[in-house]
Amino acid sequence: MKIPYRTYLTEEEIPKQWYNIRADMPEQPAPLLNPGTLKPLTAEDLYPVFCEELANQEMDATTRYIDIPEEVLEYYKTFRPSPLIRAYNLEKALDTPARIYFKFEGNNTSGSHKLNAAAAMAYYAKAQGLTSLTTETGAGQWGTALAMACAYFGLDLTVYMVKVSYEQKPFRKAVIETYGGKIIPSPSDTxxxxxAILKxxxxxxxxxxxxxxxxxxxSLKDDKCRYALGSVMNQVLLHQSVIGLESKAxxxxxxxxxxxxIGCAGGGSNLGGLMAPFMQDKLTGKANPRIIAVEPASCPSLTRGKYAYDFCDTGKVTPLAKMYTLGSEFIPSANHAGGLRYHGMSPALSKLYHDGYMEATSVEQTKVFESAVLFSKLEQILPAPESAHAIHSAVEEALKCKESGEAKTILFGLTGTGYFDMHAYMQYNDGTMTDYIPTDEDLQRGFDKLPKVE
Amino acid sequence: MKIPYRTYLTEEEIPKQWYNIRADMPEQPAPLLNPGTLKPLTAEDLYPVFCEELANQEMDATTRYIDIPEEVLEYYKTFRPSPLIRAYNLEKALDTPARIYFKFEGNNTSGSHKLNAAAAMAYYAKAQGLTSLTTETGAGQWGTALAMACAYFGLDLTVYMVKVSYEQKPFRKAVIETYGGKIIPSPSDTxxxxxAILKxxxxxxxxxxxxxxxxxxxSLKDDKCRYALGSVMNQVLLHQSVIGLESKAxxxxxxxxxxxxIGCAGGGSNLGGLMAPFMQDKLTGKANPRIIAVEPASCPSLTRGKYAYDFCDTGKVTPLAKMYTLGSEFIPSANHAGGLRYHGMSPALSKLYHDGYMEATSVEQTKVFESAVLFSKLEQILPAPESAHAIHSAVEEALKCKESGEAKTILFGLTGTGYFDMHAYMQYNDGTMTDYIPTDEDLQRGFDKLPKVE
Structure with a gap:
């Protein structure tokens, strides 16, 4: 059989259930803690911030498969299944015996995989009778995704957009507004x-x-409003498992x-979803694939961070999560172009990494863009800077195969397109892009401010 | 059978031949004329400007099906087949008995159908041993498409970009440059x-x-360089027939x-391709679908133009073509946001319209964007302003069905996405978008300057 460039499942083959990785983990991630009492949180403790169903999913470590609601499945059909693509042209250019596949999640207007989780969050909010959601967005994919899902399910949305992105990406902002989202640059005086941060x-x-x-x-000020988070949380990994389940099928x-x-990793939403069923195989002894997280050298939480309890936010209003972190006050250099600017990492993913089930590597952004441009020309898809981290690592692994003569099968996540990241490509094209790698002293300043737990 | 949201052909089902509509036209479009001698041109006359194979295709009115070269078919697989999508959400919101389908050509980095023709042009140039191509681009889709195809086939590219687009769309420019294209704002001093125009x-x-x-x-200054045109010409309609052939299959x-x-119409590339096999059915008496061209009210060549010989360009260096035209010196109002800014219309399409095989309608841009935003929210794809003309007309036809109770089947072309047109959406969102409809006197000024041919 000649393997096609693009393999699509049928609509009927879209997974009907999400997969919960925690159900197969030999040891659980450490519980979220109340920062005041240092006691483990319950689902009920999260109800003021998250929809009840999502808070329940957050705490559910035992249900292996969770039904995707019919309404979410219908919504998924407006952009799923996404294609699994054989990177024939990349293979040929690299002259590698490796077979390279990528799961392309960027063929929707949000431009990324973020819509998979946004769908669930907007649906559950509507089902609970709420009228609005609020969230943050960095590079803009998550804000766009949630705006699209809110427009579809009929909810209002307020997005706090990281100021540097707000200024670099007026058109990303315009997409969110076209879908009816209200945007506030953060930090703001609202x-x-x-x-406090502005002061x-x-x-x-x-x-x-x-x-x-x-x-x-x-969200805490309005009883009909809840908060939605696009990464890091268990619920997000759960919803994003649709990526891996489709890929495997x-x-x-x-x-x-x-x-x-291989997946890029900022908070872990994409890699957590892509690897889910393969990690399951690994945890249950059915197979033993290597699983690689790729992060930016400018924000290296897995490769250079501490595995410790920390706040999920800079303002220290969230619960404490045990994760690989650079410290909640760590703000990546503004010269870093893409997303993946988060100080921490999904606690579940952190735990799996800590227990040796995953590898991690970091790359400087100029190298990432070199691979992005190569890939653009060969595979004719202009990738998001985030996704290009995974491309870079896939290229490296394919070149190792060339050296060793091994015909390995590589799967990476092409999480999105770079159409709203052209300011970064412009920097790369005109040679003004630079790299930033924090020194050990830079990182130590972040570690010194980690909360003292035990 | 429940019809899915998205229907994909398999890669093996991508058409192996393009369809040449002229082979089935009872009367041929009038020949291109040498503007000096007013004598019909031969293919050889076009060789200094176009690749030989493309010049031959331009003049070939009899070969019904032309094989798609193997290399072009391979290239097509990096972005085709494109999905045929059932607009279930739009149908439901309009409460119409009509079944609405759209062929979505925007899921590639060029953001539009233009890649279908760019593929052929870059391939034939390379096969002829040329080293570069040059072209113009308006909204930017064509320039991006040709840059992508040139990067793939290994050719240099110079793009003259309409100055208003060049200024409005720095990021579109950046995509073209990322693919290695060189961009010059037009008119230029090169x-x-x-x-002369700048003066x-x-x-x-x-x-x-x-x-x-x-x-x-x-192109005339460099023997290893030829010109490539993304619309209007017979060769473009030929290459774009892949849209219609896939849709029909x-x-x-x-x-x-x-x-x-239903298709939007600027120079005719999309509508000519989408309608091809359906127009064939009409010309050969097998079926009788209505075929509707939708153009902007600010540039109404079919609905308010003259059917006459005219230059294809403002500088009057091209052959004369008989077509619906507003006069080659007509420059649409700068307040018009989208593409479709061309003064003429494909001669083949013009002839079919003149002979009563097609209908045409025009829409003001604020109405177009109203439909674009509605569609974005319902179908979760943010359309290009050009494509939104077709959406608007499809909505109107679907509402007529609601009134009459007829369950008609509507097919429209969603030629592309609007990700690089957000300045236009911003104008629409903040209420500063205005409409411009040329007066009869405006148009008369263009008609007065038409060349005198018989």
Whole structure:
């Protein structure tokens, strides 16, 4: 059989259930803690911030498969299934015996995989009788995704957008507004947290951690409003598992199974979803693929962070999560072009990494864009800077195969397109893009401010 | 059978041949004329400007099906087949008995159907041993498409970009540059034609017609360079027939056939391709679908133009073509946001319209954007302003069905996405978008300057 460039499942083959990785983890991630009492949180504790159903999913470590609501499945059909693509042209150019596949989640107007989780969050909010959601967005994909899902399910939305992105991406902002979302650059003077941060540094470009604090503060003020988070949380990994489940089903049709699974990692939403069923195979002894997280050298939480309890936000209004972190006050250099600017990492993913089930690597952004441009020309898709981290790592692994002569099967996540990241490509094209790698001293300053737990 | 949201043909089902509508036309479009001698041109006359194979295709009115070269078919697989989508959400919101389908050509990095023709042009140029191509671009889709195809086939590219687009769309420019294309805002001082136009009006926003003149002038100066045109020409309609052939094959699988086929029309590339096999059925008496061209009220060549010989460009360096035209010096109001800014219309399409095989209608841009935003929210795809003309007409036809109770099948072309047109959406969102409809006197000024041919 000649394997096609693009393999699509049928609509009927879209997974009917999400997969909950925690059900197969030999050891659970450490529980979320109340920062005041340091006691583990219950689902009920989260109800003021998250929809009840989502809070329940957040705490559910035992249900292996959770039904995708019919309404969410219908919505998924407006942009799923996404294609599994064989990167024939890349393979040929690299002259590698490796077979390279990528799961392309960017063929929707949000431009990324974020719509998978946004769908669930908007649906559950509507089902609970809420009228609005609020969230943060960095590079803009998550804000766009949630705006699209809110427009579809009929909810209002307020987005706190990291100021540096707000200024670099007027058109990303325009998409969110076209879908009816209201955007506030963060830090802003609309919240106590924002005002405090602005007072300390009026010129800050903002961070995801800070925008999260502001959105949560807003949600707590309005009983018909809840907060939605696009990464890090267990619920997000759950909803994003549709990526991996589809990938695995499509590969099975082709008689393939990945030796290596590669995903970019900021908060973990994409990699957590892509790897889900492959990690399951690993945890249950059915297979042993390598799973690689790729992060930016400018924000290296897995590769250089501490595995410790920390706040999920800069304003320290969230619960404490045990995760790989650079410290909640760490703000990546403004010269970093893409997303993946988050100080922490999904606690579940952190735990799996800590226990040796995953690898992690980091890359400088100029190298990432080199691979992005190569890929653009060969595979004719201009990738998001975030996704290009995974491309870069896939290229490296394919070149290793060339050296060793091994015909490995590589699967990576092409999480999105770079159409709203052209300012970054412009920097790369005109040679003004630079790299930033924090020194050990830079990182130590972040570690020194980690909360003391035990 | 429940018809899915998205129907994809398999890669093996991508058409292996393009369809040449002229082979089935009872009367041929009038021949291209040498503007000096007013004698019909031969293919050889076009060789200095176009690749030989493309010049031959341009003049070939009899070969019904032309094989798609193997290399072009391979390239097509990087972005085709494109989906045929059932607009279930739009149908429901309009409460119409009509079944609405759209062929979505925007899921590639060029953002539109233009890649279908760019593929052929870059391939034939490479096969002829040329080293570069040159072209014009308005809204930017064509320039991006040709840059992508040139990067894939290994050719240099110079793009004359209509100045108003160049200024409004820095990010579109960045995509073209990422693919290695060189961009010059038009009119420019790099050509005699450009210098003449600038002298007359230094502040002009430019036009497609002017950018065409400049690109042709450049191609004539370099024997290893040829010109490529993204619309209007017979060769473009030929290459774009893949849209219609795929649409028809997909609809056949669903047991459907359109009662109405709708496409936006600037130069005719999309509508000419989408309608091709349906127009064939009409010309050969097999079926009788309505075929509707939708153009902007600000540039109404079919609905208010003259059917006459005219230059294809502002600089009057091209052959004369008999077509619906507003006069080659007509430059649409700069307040018009989208593409479709061309003064003329494909001669083949013009002839079919003149002979009563097609209908045409025009729409003001604020109405177009109203439909675009409605569609964005319901179908979760943010359309290009050009494509939104077709959406608007499809909505109107679906509402007529609601009134009459007829369950008609409507097919429209969603030629592309609006991700690089957000400045226009911003105008619409903040209420500053205005409409412009030329007066009869405005149009008369263009008609007065039509060349005198018999």
């Amino acid at each position: 919240t106590e947290v924002g005002r 300390e540094d009026p010129n800050t470009g903002g961070s995801l951690g800070c925008a999260i604090s502001e959105a949560i503060e807003l 499509a590969m099975e049709k082709l008689g393939e199974y990945p030796d290596i699974v | 050509t005699e034609v450009g210098r 007359e009006d230094p502040n002009t926003g430019g036009s497609l017609g002017c950018a065409i003149s400049e690109a042709i002038e450049l 997909a609809m056949e699988k669903l047991g459907e056939y359109p009662d109405i086929v």
